[in-house]
Amino acid sequence: MTTERLSMQGMVKKYGVVTVVDGVDFKVLPGEVHALAGENGAGKSTLLNMLCGVTTATSGSIYIDGVKAEIRGPADARDLGIAMIHQELQNIPELTVFQNMFLGNPTTAGGVFVDKKHEAQRAREILAELDPDIDPWAKIKTLKVSQQQIVEIARALLCNAKIIAMDEPTSSLTPSEFERLAQLIRSLxxxxxxxxxxSHKMDEIFQVCDRITVMRDGHYIGCVNIKDSTEDSIVTMMVGRKIEKIKHRSYLTDEVMLEVRNLGRSGAVKPVSFKVHRGEVLGISGLVGSGRTELFRLIAGLDRPTGLTVAKHTRMSREISGLDQPAMGEVLVKGESIRLYSVKDAIAHGIGLVPEDRKLEGILKSRSININMAMPAMERYTSIGWIKRGYLRSVAYQIMKELNLRPLDVDRAIGTLSGGNQQKVIIGRWLASGTEIFLFDEPTRGIDVGAKSEIYAVIEELARQGKAVLVISSEMPEIIRISDRVMVMRDGEMVAELTGDDINEAMIAQYAIGQAKAVHEGV
Amino acid sequence: MTEQAAALKANFFKFNIRDMGTLIGLVIIFAVFAALSPVFLTGPNLINIMQQSAINAIVALGMTLVIISAGIDLSVGPVAALSAVVCASMMVAGVPVPVALLGALLVGALYGVFNGVLIAYCGLQPFIVTLGGLSLCRALALIYTGGNPIFGIPQGFRSFINGSLMGIPTPIIIAGLIALTLWIVLNKTPLGEYIFAIGGNEEAARVCGVPVAKTKIAVYVISGVLAAIAALILVGRLGAADPTLGNLWEMNAIAAAAIGGASLMGGKGSIFGTILGAVILGTLINGFTLLNIQSFYQLLATGIIIIVAMLVDRATRGK
Incomplete structure (x- = not known):
């Protein structure tokens, strides 16, 4: 039996009281291509971060070629021959290929000046085996993404990497570029x-990997040979637990609140049509990057739906977006068409977005709770140019009470609240603006377990009050618990619409991962 | 309802802690000069300080709004010069004084629109756009006048600026009115909240439907108009419009705003703080003059105070 190239044993990572990775074993053989799979939040990234020295493990030990390794930082990992190719490539676009390869580790002549000639020569030698078309003197920004990825691999090889971890390496590659990457992986x-x-993509895993380790909820589930398994068996390992049906109360009515017709954006969302009813909670499932957030941004008026510009830019944009007809997307609220790409008009028609990244797109950190709530509908709280502070504060107070937000201090800066409470204020913002169509993008991201169920209760209450609610979520139990209907997106396309008993983890996962044949059922 | 009433009791006197810090700084500086010079703490001298600070305060107030919106306006000095020479030439040509004054304000406003449009719609960086404006407006002022000051400002206008109301010189009253107006804009109107919002988190403001572009244009227009008003006061006092006037105004204005608690990252700043900042800078000039110390040292003290203010800021603000 050969010595394992890498053996991680009993890895644990805790953040405060939250355990993200719980006693995971992970073993990789020399020359092996080993898949690491699991749903979002299963702990894959944290495990890799511990390997690469980005975070330190709470406990557990790592052996490289049978020798115990102490990894205290990224430099240790590099010296041990561990390299990571991140999903978001980490390069400096303005520098040349070889400068990027030698970043942080330059070769010098006489210890002072960078020996560019030598560096470029070394880079050329390494690139010759990977992709001879890449010129070491070219700037990174002039390369295609797939080539940039190869440069990162070259950089790993330059450091004599024995273990290369690739995090979703194909997320921005075309199928033919994937073929090339697969070849490269085999030769390495x-x-x-x-x-x-x-990777999430089963077909890729089956094409390039020897074994697969599956994680779920921070736990090690199993490690199997790809040869001996089927896509079904692996999806089952990933999704795991028996589907438990939590009683979901429905307030669904027949009245159409929101209708989307042929709304799309080139490169992100293929034209999609659907309806949402009063009192309905529509879940939108799919992997990260499947176009869900982009769809919300189109509805909320933050991005311009392409198709709008087809007439002007004619052929080119039509080719990029893959539209065969010059589809003018349309968003209708209660049958009335609203202006696209206008946040103001969307808000005026009662559409409100609760964004995924609270810090970046949600809160006005140092402003008070009442001002944060008033921001989208300032005119409601203004008379002849003057903010009616007293009225605003009493409305904010009522909303805080409704949402069970404590302490009841409307003047407190939102930045001092916990994540869950900040989220409630953002929801309150739309309540204060008369919103009837709520778009929730990952509403419980970064929120602790207790506050999660409160957010679910708020969503259910909104439905009870006759609002229309759309929820994007990557967490299966969440989406199953709250949705009346689930739409699944994959690669920017609406691939399924599930209702009733079809709303279960296995069905959603199959469509999201792309195992089942795509059926667009439409409305 | 009683619980609600208690919770909503307006806290009118909730004083900004940061402003308190600036005020303490000013008091310390006052104490030092008062101890060193018997003349310092007399009525006429205090009025003198205020009058000397007024011009910078006016420019700095506009700068404060720009800085809160996460921008910067380096073009204020040359915009002031351009407004001054345009206004002066109109007066000299016999145009009625009020019309000439409006002309000056229009020049400031138009240049503000120019800055704002480039920043809001063309997506250019405020620092660079207004740096361009710094050269451009100075050049226009110099070309327009051939590099010579314009004399012959009407006596009526001069005596208005150099006059006083109930013992308070006109420039102080103008600065006070502007401060009051801007305080209202910033604290009582949606525009003020929009300025804070786009400076604090532009992306979040966009999601909320805040008119980001219009708000940006508005702050640069206000900044330009205030630069023009400051220039008019200077013209009235000197009796001439010099195309080179307003040199380094942008730096003094930024310094006053920063000492007063405005953050160049945006989203933070206060009208009262900026006024205090401008008075601190004015006090330094006055105090060093009284003590007969070379102006080199006054420059040194200004530098030290700016840096100390920032250190205190950092230390008290926490993370």
Missing amino acids: SAKGVSIIYV
């Missing part, structure tokens, strides 16, 4: 380099 593995391949 033939040379004895071990590859850790993180």
Whole structure:
């Protein structure tokens, strides 16, 4: 039996009281291509971060080629021959290929001046095997994404990496570029380099990997040979637990509140049509990057739906977006068409977005709760140019009470609240603006377990009051618990619409991952 | 309802802690000069300080709004010069004084629109746009006048600026009115909240439907108009419009706003703080003059105070 190239044993990572990775074992053989799979939030990234020295493990030990390794930082990991290719490529676009490869580790002549000639020569040698078309003197920004990825791999090889971890390496590659990457991975593995391949895409895993380790909820679930398994068996491992039906109360009516017709944006969302009713909670499922957030931004008026510009830019944008007809997208609220790409008009028609990234797109950190709530509908709280502070504060007070937000201090800066309470204020913002169509993007991200169920209660209450609610969520139990209907997106396309008993983890996962045949059922 | 009434009791006197810090700084500086010079703490001298600070305060108030919106306006000095020479040439040509004054304000406002449009709609960086304006407006003022000051400002206008109301010189009254107006704009109107919002988190403001572009244009227009008003006061006092006037105004204005608690990252700043900042800078000039100390040292003290103010800021603000 050969010595394992990498053996991580009993890895644990805790953040405060939250355990993200709980006693995970992970073993990789020399020259093996090993897939690491699991749903979003399963703990894959944290495990890799511990390997690469980005975070330190709470407990557990790591062995490289049978020798115990102490990884205290990224430099330690690099010296041990561990390299990571991130999903978001980490390069400096303005520098040349070889400068990026030698970043942080330059070769010098006489210890002072960077020996560019030598560096470029070394870069050329390494790139010759990977992609001879890449010129070491070219600037990174002039390369295609797939080529930039190859430069990162070259950089790993330059550091004599024995283990290369790739986090969703194909997320921005075309199918033919994937083929090329697959070849490259095979040739690296033939040379004895071990590859850790993180991906959601089953077909890729089956094409390039030898074994797969599956994680779920921070736990190690199992490690199997790809040869001996089927896509079904792996999806079952990933999704796991028996589907428990929590009684979901429905307030669904027949009245159409929101109708979307042919709304799309090139490169992000393929034209989609659907309706949402009064009192309905519509879940939108799909993997990260499947176009869900982009769809919300189109509805909320933050991005311009393409198709709008088709007439002007004619052929080119039509080719990019893949539209065969010059589809003018349309968003209708209670049958009335609203102006696209106008946040103001969307808000005026009662559409409100609760964004995924609270810090970046949600809160006005140092402003008070009442001002944060008034922001979208300032005119409601203004008379002849003067903010009616007393009225605003009493409305804010009522909303805080309704949402069970304590302490009841409307003047407190929102930045001092917990994540869950900040989220409630953002929801309160739309209540204060008369919103009837709520778009929730990952409403419980970064919110602790107790506050989560409160957010669910708020969503249910909104439905009870006859609002229309759309919820994007990557958490299966969440989406199953709250939705009357679930739409699944994959690669910017609406691939399924599930109702009733079809709303279960297995069905959603199959469509989201792309195992089941795509059926667009439409409305 | 009693619980609600208690919770909503307006806290009118909730004083900004940061402003308190600036005020304490000013008091310390006052104490030092008062101890060193018997003349310092007399009525006429205090009025003198205020009068010397008025011009910078007016420019700095406009700058404060720009800074709160996460922008910067480096073009205020040359915009002031351009407004001054345009206004002066109109007066000299016999145009009625009020019309000439409006002309000056129009020049400031138009240049503000120019800055704002480039920043809001063309997506250019405020620092660079207004740096361009710094050269551009200075050049226009110099070209327009051939580099010579314009004399012959009407006596009526001069005596208005150099006059006083109930013992308070006109420039102080103008600065006070502007401060009051801007305090209302910033604290009582949607525009003020929009300025804070886009400076604090532009993306969140966009999601809320805040008119980001219009708000940005508005702050640069206000800044330009206030630069023009400051220039008119200077013209009235000197009796001439010099195309080179307003040199380094942008730096003094930024310094006053920063000492007063405005954050160049945006989203933070206060009218009262900026006024205090301008008075602190004015006090330094006055105090050093009284003590007969070379102006080199006054420059040194200004530098030290700006840096100390920022250190105190950082230390008290926490993370």
